[in-house]
Amino acid sequence: MSVGQPECDSAAPDRPRGGALVRRHRLSTRVWHWVNAVTLLVMLMSGLMIFNAHPRLYWGEYGANFDEPWLKIGTLRNTRTGEDSGFLQVGSRRFDTTGVLGLWKDAEGRERRHAFPYWATIPSQYSLSVARIWHLAFAWVLALGLLFHLLWSLINGHLRRDIHVTRAEWNPRHLWHEIWRHARLRFPTGAAALRYNSLQKLSYAGVLFILLPLMIVTGLAMSPATDAWAPIVTEAFGGRQSARSVHFIAAFLLIAFFLVHIVMVVLAGPFNEVRAMISGNYRLPKEKGE
Numbered sequence: 001m002s003v004g005q006p007e008c009d010s011a012a013p014d015r016p017r018g019g020a021l022v023r024r025h026r027l028s029t030r031v032w033h034w035v036n037a038v039t040l041l042v043m044l045m046s047g048l049m050i051f052n053a054h055p056r057l058y059w060g061e062y063g064a065n066f067d068e069p070w071l072k073i074g075t076l077r078n079t080r081t082g083e084d085s086g087f088l089q090v091g092s093r094r095f096d097t098t099g100v101l102g103l104w105k106d107a108e109g110r111e112r113r114h115a116f117p118y119w120a121t122i123p124s125q126y127s128l129s130v131a132r133i134w135h136l137a138f139a140w141v142l143a144l145g146l147l148f149h150l151l152w153s154l155i156n157g158h159l160r161r162d163i164h165v166t167r168a169e170w171n172p173r174h175l176w177h178e179i180w181r182h183a184r185l186r187f188p189t190g191a192a193a194l195r196y197n198s199l200q201k202l203s204y205a206g207v208l209f210i211l212l213p214l215m216i217v218t219g220l221a222m223s224p225a226t227d228a229w230a231p232i233v234t235e236a237f238g239g240r241q242s243a244r245s246v247h248f249i250a251a252f253l254l255i256a257f258f259l260v261h262i263v264m265v266v267l268a269g270p271f272n273e274v275r276a277m278i279s280g281n282y283r284l285p286k287e288k289g290e
Contacts (some may be wrong), residue, residue, distance in 0.1 A: 002266035016284055018190040021161075022281035026156075032149045033045045039145065040258075042138045044251060045122040048115075049131035049256030055102075055115035057248055070245070098181065129180055143216050162196055163205050169198035188266055190287040207257055211250050218247035 016022050025033075032219045055070035063069065072089050086102025088095045099105070115157070118124040122134050153159045168174060178182045178199045186217035188197070220226050220233040236241040269285070276282035 016191055016194075018284050018286035021281055021283050022194070023280050024194065024276045025280045027280065028149070028152055028279060030277055031156075033144060035141065035145055039138050039141045040087070040254065042122060043135055044140060044255070045120060046131045046134035046138070047251060049121040049123065049126070050128060050135060052114040052116055052121065052126060053128045057245045058241040059245060060237070060241050063241040063244075071099070071248075074102050075113045077173070084111075086113075087132065139216070139219060141210070146208075146212050163201055163208070165198060165201045171203065174198060185267060189285040189286065191284065193280075193285050203260075204255065207254070211254050211257070214226060214250045215254070218250065220244045222247065 014098055054191065055074060056063065056072040059065055059067050070091060073153055074087060074089075075084050076087050077084050084103055085096055086098040086100065086104065088097045097103075101115055104112055104120050106112050112118070115128060120132070123130050150159075153163075162226065177196055178197050181197075183197060187193070188195070217233065218237065220230075220235050228234050234240055234243060262270050272283050
């Protein structure tokens with residue numbers, strides 16, 4: 001999940017042209033990008049194992065086996081056939097997920113009845129305690145990494161220069177134009193490729209200032225220790241179970257962002273995009289007629 005920092009001013013008289021190799025991402029951005037990618041992957045997989053301990057989500061302060069969840073993953077037995085099936089239930093809607101969620105087979109072909117399969121969790125064998133160790137250890141990496149990145153981006157002007165959404169970019173007509181361009185896979189070329197469009201700015205700002213902080217704060221709100229020193233954190237979400245639900249939703253919104261991000265990288269040219277995030281060098285796409 002990258003938030004790059006273009007270093008070239010496309011408005012300059014000697015602006016680079018299409019085909020030129022330019023410096024696109026600073027070292028701090030590249031380090032934060034890869035550390036954040038690994039951190040979020042570990043936190044997601046360990047978080048899914050933690051979810052396996054009680055695969056239900058509620059709203060409010062309390063939630064237990066006999067309370068009505070708004071989401072649950074489990075196993076259901078057909079009383080007629082005696083066969084089991086996995087399911088995902090959201091509200092009153094139930095979906096069969098046999099083989100993927102609720103009921104699946106491990107690497108040795110044995111049936112398991114946990115919510116998420118072994119290949120999606122850390123550790124792969126059920127262990128709530130080990131999953132919590134991984135999750136909480138990398139939570140520190142996420143929180144401190146985000147804090148450092150935001151402070152450094154504020155100091156070097158990245159937030160003001162590249163993430164700030166101008167009044168003109170908030171215009172509905174302008175936003176619709178950007179959406180239409182993306183739908184037709186019309187990507188910027190030449191020096192224009194160094195600037196973020198309004199959709200990129202909104203996406204990156206949403207991740208930096210909403211989703212990642214929300215993950216951190218809801219994680220704190222779920223901790224019983226938080227009640228001792230800052231009960232208002234849990235109360236702000238309407239209870240520990242509500243905080244858990246918001247935490248889960250934010251995590252899957254980050255997954256959605258990641259999937260869209262990967263699709264755009266592939267469509268824009270994966271070699272050029274990945275090289276830019278490793279070495280910092282980026283070759284500007286050629287403009288029409290070049």
